[in-house]
Amino acid sequence: MTIDGTVPHRESAHDVPDAEMDVSESGSCEKGPHAFRTISEVADELHVPQHTLRLWETQFHQVRPLKRGGGRRYYRPEDVVLLTRIADLLYNQGYTVKGVQRLLQEKAVLQMAAVPQSVDIVTSDGNSMADAELVEEMQTQDVALIADYQQVEAVVAELPAAVEAGLEQALVQLMGQNVRLRSDLADVLVELEAIRRKILV
DNA sequence: GCCCACACCGTAGTCCAGTT
DNA sequence: AACTGGACTACGGTGTGGGC
Numbered sequence: 001m002t003i004d005g006t007v008p009h010r011e012s013a014h015d016v017p018d019a020e021m022d023v024s025e026s027g028s029c030e031k032g033p034h035a036f037r038t039i040s041e042v043a044d045e046l047h048v049p050q051h052t053l054r055l056w057e058t059q060f061h062q063v064r065p066l067k068r069g070g071g072r073r074y075y076r077p078e079d080v081v082l083l084t085r086i087a088d089l090l091y092n093q094g095y096t097v098k099g100v101q102r103l104l105q106e107k108a109v110l111q112m113a114a115v116p117q118s119v120d121i122v123t124s125d126g127n128s129m130a131d132a133e134l135v136e137e138m139q140t141q142d143v144a145l146i147a148d149y150q151q152v153e154a155v156v157a158e159l160p161a162a163v164e165a166g167l168e169q170a171l172v173q174l175m176g177q178n179v180r181l182r183s184d185l186a187d188v189l190v191e192l193e194a195i196r197r198k199i200l201v
Numbered sequence: 202g203c204c205c206a207c208a209c210c211g212t213a214g215t216c217c218a219g220t221t
Numbered sequence: 222a223a224c225t226g227g228a229c230t231a232c233g234g235t236g237t238g239g240g241c
């Protein structure tokens with residue numbers, strides 16, 4: 001098996017897991033959206049020279065392609081999405097490299113603040129989660145939050161009046177937190193939708 | 202105080218030689 | 222074909238000194 005149909009016998013079969021490859025039986029195919037890409041393929045796709053992609057790798061720690069035999073880079077779909085976003089910010093929106101770095105950092109902080117204690121926007125190996133995965137995670141958190149809220153409400157309804165006042169205060173705080181979290185989640189979802197639309201264009 | 206010329210510095214690539 | 226690392230280039234921004 002090869003990395004793809006267009007670039008035969010580059011690496012041995014064990015270099016990249018089969019499950020991560022998008023390969024047709026015929027051997028002559030376009031890569032699917034989930035296929036790994038070499039630096040030359042990503043460079044073609046983004047209309048950016050290869051050396052620029054390597055440079056970005058040193059400048060943006062979020063860009064971390066897999067490296068296999070001989071130190072060759074294999075870009076995952078999420079890497080390509082991130083690089084597309086970086087290219088857009090740099091070349092279309094006039095950001096500097098530092099500006100993009102700051103934007104990516106702020107975005108990570110915002111996302112973590114919006115969904116406390118649960119979602120790692122940057123995974124343990126330093127890579128960004130896919131959009132769909134992130135949205136799903138946030139929706140799960142939202143549902144869990146509502147469930148917690150309803151649970152507290154039910155408990156309060158059964159408590160004696162003596163402690164009710166204190167719990168009501170806690171409930172008000174929870175409701176406030178709920179509103180803020182919902183607002184933050186809505187902002188993040190809007191931002192993700194905007195990014196997705198750009199990618200699909 | 203204002204303007205101009207020049208030097209210096211940082212940023213963003215680009216090129217190249219040698220290697221895998 | 223793709224890798225690394227260092228040297229190099231182009232360009233814009235900033236600082237400084239001198240003349241008016």
